Amino acid sequence: MARSGDLKSELVAFAQGPRFARRLDAQLDEAADRLGFLDEAAAIETIDHFVLQYRLADGSTVVERFVAQRRPPLPEDERAMLLGWCDVVEGVFEVQGLERDAAILHNLLDDIVYRVHSNLGQRALGKLRKGMFVAARIVPVHPDTDAWLVSGNLTTYPPGDGPELARVAAQTLSVNPQLLRRNPEMLRRAWEMQAEARADFIEVFGTDLLVLDPAEAHVRLREYHRHRWDKSVAGLDEETAAQAAKTGPSLDELSSLPEELLAADTVAVICDEAEGICYYADFGRLDALFADPRLVRDRTCLAQLREYLNDDSVSPMVIRRLVQRHPGNADAVFRALLRKPAFTWERDGEELLCRRKKRHYGHEPSPSITPVGTRLAELLRAEGRHGR
Template structure:
């Protein structure tokens, strides 16, 4: 294990040197400016955080990362080196409670995803001597085979900081549910919760797809959430304040898809008109709306898929008119078209849109936890 650790420490130092050597000065400068836009870093951990993020996760202009460039341009790496460094595009960030410490490793319980990580340090066997069970570490981990390596200087806190750090962990979990889904148990809970919420939605509205005037969305969603709370429990719904584009839209489609979850789609009624009458594609307003739905990489493919499923022949006409491709066939080429414009939505299994209630979230929101 120590030989693997020693090699990981060398490669980590080489990667950081590669990232900060000057060749990426412009890109790194942008990242530093973003991290330090409001204030100077408070300590070493905060100062190194953007560098570590840049080395492992920042997308360069070509879409690759510093890790990709390092692997492509560093001679002498053997297969084990390549596999290890390639795995470093996975970074676990969190608020970790120290569970156990020995000379070489520390067991950390992540309050964000509720998983335990056995972690090593690049600072030698005595690096964890100041730590005791019950203390907290806020930091980043990268893979080390089946174990983990602390990736950047962590912020260490005494047990007395627990209440504050539980709140930090809850906010991280709510802001980044994909981090929570690293835990397969929590992922399964989220999928089940999403299925239960979808059943409530269809009970309340009579279907999993409805179209509302934008001005009515807040009131209707408030009623649905009250119904959901009555059926499933949970805190009472907060005031609903839809984003301005939704509230101002003539129509909004609400689709609670079995896999993709609940989504809100502005001007969905107009999009329906187009798929009902493909001849409308010659009108600029309809073309522009369809183009925005197709080419917006952050827009789910679900609304286009749902409309096309109703009548694939009409969908073929709609996209043939938009693309100027006579003979376009939705059933043959529709998914390829969506994948080309929305690759992120097809990169892996869709994650739930429901965040499971972790212990940190429950404590932060004052919710009871099931025993």
């Protein structure tokens, strides 16, 4: 523990050196713009993220550079310790208990209990009390242990803030379902829930892909979420069902499309096995193009397909869906788009997607539906009662 403190100080000094100054300053400026201010706690968190998680131009992290370039070289055990710090857990924790040199923290996000130390000693953990909440970043003390170490700042909250923090935790999970990766049971439940939601979608609509105008999409999605709601409360007594309705979003909120889609001519609503429900603007135009490749003469259609192909936020799944719907016409469409007369989708399609959409490759998919642990659910119910 003492050695980790010495090395962390050396690592931060390395990160604040002239070779990384421009990139670190940019991260601090971005944090200030996002938050509207940059106090000491925010600066510490930003620097810690930069040191352990920010990807440099070659794909490495600052801590990896430090370990590789440090002179004299670190012993193998200390190299392993520092490289293990790339495995960061960011969470909202409830203090379950305190030991002489550690705090027992339950992460509301992944529903795992962590035994957490600080290389600053008792003065860092001494302010914690059982029942309090903590927003923190933690890293493994060493990959060969199950002990964890505070990395950066500890922000504490009184027990009464639990319900509000639970709402923030639930929102964080919905945006970052990969946070469940540490908890295999929660991850398994998430995939089961997603499969059930997709089965319901197909039961309601007879397909997993709809192409509609935005107004109709809202109506049909409301129909789907009403079906899901009726299933979820079947068998519950009236009081329990009413309480459940208070703690979750309304049917209209669930059925609302992202604002940027409202002006689209058509919207594809796809309930994919791996990616869950997702929406894509003007899919109907591309569907018509793949149905009739003579439309390649329409520059608007080709421009739309080029935008789909070049936009990294558009999943490769959507391009594959277009091809699957009209498999005999894909070659003609892509030959016109790419101006490559020899292109064939069967031979060249996946390589094209991998080259244009690198962000979507090289990692395990995450479910789009996120279950919550028992304690988080309790706090969310309390938040719902207090907020009404």
